[in-house]
Amino acid sequence: MFYIYCPHCGEHREEEEFHAKGQAHIVRPIDPAACDDKAWGEYLFFRKNPRGLHHELWIHAAGCRKFFNMTRDTVTYEIKEIYKIGEQPSVVAGNKLAGNK
Amino acid sequence: MSQKNRLGTGGRIDRTTPLKFQYNGKTYTGFQGDTLASAILANGIDVVGRSFKYSRPRGVVAAGAEEPNAVLQLGATEETQVPNVRATQQELFDGLTSQAVNGWPNVDNDMMSWVGKLGGKMMPPGFYYKTFMYPKSLWDTYESMIRKAAGLGRSPLENDPDTYDKVNQHCDVLVVGAGPAGLAAALTAARSGARVILADEQSEFGGSLLSSKELLDGKPATSWVKSAVDELAGCADVLLLPRATVNGYHDHNFLTIHERLTDHLADKAPVGMVRQRLHRVRAKWVVLATGAHERPLVFSNNDVPGCMIASAVSTYINRYGVVPGSELVLMTTNDYGYQAALDWHDAQRKVVAIVDTRQNPQGARVEQARKRGLNVITGSAVIEVQGSKRVSGVSVATIDAAGNKVTGAVNRLNADTVASSGGWSPVIHLSSHTGSRPVWDDKVVGFVPGPTVQKQLTAGGINGKYSINEALSEGVLAGLNALAKLDLPATEVVLPSAADMVEEASMTLFQIPHLLPTSKAPKQFVDYQTDVTAAGIEVACREGFESIEHVKRYTAMGFGTDQGKLGNINGMAVAAKALNKTIPETGTTIFRPNYTPVTFGAMVGRDCGELFDPKRYTAMHKWHVEHGAKFEDVGQWKRGWYYPKPGESMQECLDRECKATRDSVGILDASTLGKIDIQGADAREFLGRIYTNAWAKLAVGKCRYGLMCGEDGMVFDDGVTSCLGDNHFLMTTTTGGAPRVLEWLELWHQTEWPELDVYFNTVTDHWSTLTISGPNSRKLLSELTDFDLSNENFSFMDVHQCTVAGVPARVFRISFTGELSYEINVQANYGMHVWEKLFEHGKQFNLTPYGTETMHVLRAEKGFIIAGQDTDGSVHPHDLGMSWCVSDQKPFSYVGKRGMARQDCMRENRKQLVGLKTKEPKVVIPEGSQAVFDPNEPIPMTMVGHITSSYYSANLGHSIAMGVIKGGLSRMGETVYYPQADGRVIEAEICSLVFLDPKGERQNV
């Protein structure tokens, strides 16, 4: 069970209070009507699913009900970074920080 | 009966407290402080089980968690039965009742052993994959025979009388294992004020020191244990958990501890006590001081009762005052193994021989043995054991220095006990639970913990450091390391020390050679419980199962309840030899939780039965119960389903409720509908984006129905939302969908449109919703309010604040029945008051309570959908014939708009929701029935849709149904068929969804 820092509550809490909501930073096309089916299908369903560093969206569902982002290793399950919606990750694949943060 | 193997003195048992216990129907006596195994051995019982495949008699081999054979059925009553309890871990209590789990007619004389003896040769590993195939029809018979033969103990057939619970714990340092290393680590951490949990699977702390004769600072080791435990017990922030097994190590330093609170007291937990507890621990740092398990050697007939691991022999003598035999032969590859013979000798029993596989051992213990005049035979091994239900003798022969072959003549020695020691395997189970792969260490001759991302430290035997002095100092070091990581001040711990003993290198040897090749030699067991032999492993390798995982799976090695604690490394060694590889090349051994088995009840805690899932009740629940309501589970809510009168069938009840509502007035407790309060300057804009229809022009005081879709365009919830103020809306959702919808709103707001000024709050539980519906509902409501209810002042789809029955209320004139209808919302704690007032005044109108079933019928008469019943995640609004509820003129591309414009969503001939009228009016089509156009088509038939809702309508005098049909909206008047399981084919005509009052006049009066 993960031990997750909620950036809004400023505390570590048990995973049971949170829900994982999948890949983070999926941008809704500004003009959906301009998307063909392929583009819209990819926005809807196609995901990164990396083996290794993954940026994902979480919600503190049984807490402050706020969403935030997490960078996590999908193999070791280490949480590398927590950051708020609208922010960009500092730990990214290929980035030197990845290994030692 | 006498305890023939009990020593007169010594051990940690209390000879003044005898305890009676039963084994296989006979009564025996043991002492307080015994385990069931030590008591069994004290009474001279040899056979404690029959093996799984060959039904060979088996005796106690070990003294702890690694025991594979002494696995017994416990329980004096049906409700307290526990299968597969390891006798070595079960403390004796007065009245304990135990039985061997296999053997017919009994474990001493098992008929199945003849099958084993005669058929055993035909049961190489995986034999069942190679046979029982022909004729195919006999497989069921074969399989039921296999099933009967398998299994160990049995499940109780009555419900568990005991309770279990869970405790969440947080600590700075969790120390696992309270042997010398663990105690030293815990002391070190505790002295600086760290929050420490120390857990050990045994009844008392001390680990190996409890059965050691070594002195610490000249005093018995147990006196240091006592002082250490006393000191720890005096620390405010230290939690000591004996009888508590750390059974799983999970991510982010989350560990579970299975504590047995009463298993040592009685069959059934004493009144007021919890039988077992699961501690869920979040530890900042973990110190694993789990020690090591001794490995037995693999030799022919090494499973005959009387064959034990050497350290277990010492433990029984030193800790329990039990010598498990009369004449001992010890075989060892190392110095430590000698301890068993020394202890045996000191207990005044005969050591026949010490057989050392090394050519010229000289260590301190070897010298002690020689000094005592014991017969030390070097460069030799016990190649075979004689006896069936008890060892009667052994064959000893010289072997070469590598331990590969027998080099000399075979000597027979008489003995009833064979202890063997092949060295030690560190207990690395927990460290590998989190995915860390163990690493082979040639010096340790075993796997040690591999690299980990957990905050984990290790000390003592787990690192292959076995002497007391090393274990103590590693413990202190781990404690200091933990303190440093935690930024706590270091403390000083002065350790006692044991006399240094010269210990020589042990020989790396696992399988003892025999005169015959392994395939022909008498069985050499590797895994006792699953009957895996060295020859079996060779067969597996020969057949191409080369990965150790294949070997394990093919032979079942390590799949017993002991999970291969004794056998896995030996098995890997045998496989490695067969494959001409090293052990690390053969693979590694991955352990999974649980370290030792955990009671289901402990995993469940209190979260079963009444507390399996919370029940949500409305404020009027008591009234419903008192009025005989039947309830329906919707989400966690208990909703009134229907209110039968005495003697009334469900259909009669529904007919009455439906008619009463349409004829006069009915009342529904609708409090469970989800309610979300939405405020903010951009609330209206937000609604426009999230709903499919338009919200820009909804006036204050008006309500509107809305459909909500996913980005794929599929309907996922619906409800009425009201405008309470320019910046204030109240959204209602389906009962089950409320939490999901709230999260959905938050998701879009927080991640996509944070610039919108809007706030959401759930108010479901704050309001009671009392829906009165029917032509007399206005008259009824007017009895309780002064508010002007005229159609002009309070028209359809209005919401007004007013006073009802003396309490403030929000009244919505909305209708899910098609009747004149008011949804009265009052503060939840006024709900019952208003409900009762309505009934007081409702008598004259025959006010009739109705439940969800009547609600379903009434709304179906009007063709209103229920999201989740008439939709299933694959229908969009147009499929439902609800294009009127989709506003494509909105400037913002609302959620779902692009989705429902995908190619497949625009396809002709999609399944569309329509009404269905049966040709025979009284026949109700079962819900879920699949539709076909051609009832004569052979199977597989072409299905064109299914029934989503179906009822008998008492108001209309015929059945009505809703269902999806391919292209249904353009097939009005056509006939479809619903073939039933009983052979009937129900014929129905496709019609409009609206069966009653198509112009909607009744709700507008």
Add this chain to the structure above:
Amino acid sequence: MQRYSGFGLLKHSLTHHENWQRVWRNPTPKKEYDVIIIGGGGHGLATAYYLAKEHGITNVAVIEKGYLGGGNTARNTTIVRSNYLWDESAHLYEHAMKLWEGLSQDLNYNVMFSQRGVLNLGHTLQDMRDIQRRVSANRLNGIDGEVLDPQQIKEIVPHMDCSDNTRYPIMGASWQPRGGVARHDAVAWGFARGADAYGVDMLQETEVVDLVIEDGAIVGVKTNKYGVIKAGRVGSVVAGNSGVIAKMAGFDLPIESHPLQAMVSEPIKPILDTVVMSNHVHGYVSQSDKGDLVIGAGIDGWNGYGQRGSFPTIEHTMQAIVELFPIFSRVRLNRQWGGIVDTCPDACPIISKTPVENLFFNCGWGTGGFKATPGSGHVFAASLATGEMHPMAKPFSMFRFHDGALIDEHGAAGVAH
């Protein structure tokens, strides 16, 4: 191939089992194959077997980074059933079911397919509507199925609590008598042995580290051990790791990999004769021939390749099992483990061509993979053999996620109202 039989066992026992042949060879790879299958799990091995047996294509290699059948094949709860709702999935799983029914004899390897029946319990009115709908569809599709009431359920599973006194009383169930369980490892081994006999090369402990793609078409794979091995067509059957291969090919998939956990009790004497599944209280259980209660948990919500999940998921599952079977409260849980399941948004697999020519994918089976093993291999082999998707595989194209023609087994499971 050495044939297996009871007589053979007897014969070999006389020679102390010293003369058993290898079940499969340990071959040196050729430079080029007609077809390379990436992934030596059940589905990949079945694909190889049927390629050889049904299509005469034997110049085939199966490349497995670990050991054969070591992924989800070795980690699932072995349930086999075909009572799916939608025609597309029902036909595919029923195709598999028919193959299961003769598999031991076809492979001459006892996969211990045991048709002890599968019960899917309903605990709410909506559960029952969904069950009626599914069983009705099954029957019209020629798949066995019945709707049972609590009394009938009690006769089949006498030890389950079918009373009204539980939090979510059992209201009924669907019953597929032909469903059951099989011995998971044996399935992989049987297919591997069968494929090997036709000359298929199984390359274990060999990892595909890259794909060789020229002009938009795949021409080979690069391995860690043997460099580039050429191939006419390549089928990727790597379940949870599909995203990794897709990344090499340069496209994303509508797939996410999640941990799925399972566990077994200690072995006990026979007490449960059938497979019991409940979506609502969320647990499923059967008893293996060895006596273990085999229990499946739910999927963890986050992506993970670690073959382990969260503890609360296990706790919830155990709660469900004890809720259904209060008498198991004193039985003990022996072992738990996890697999990596590749899940699609519509809970249906992908058996498909890809944007890269001659590269085919078979993945996304979620929790449904084991039961489909022979059927999946059978239709995938046909597709690889002809270069055109088998009619039963066609609806499972990855491109359905573009045009929206999903086969939503998920949605059809019903949402609460």
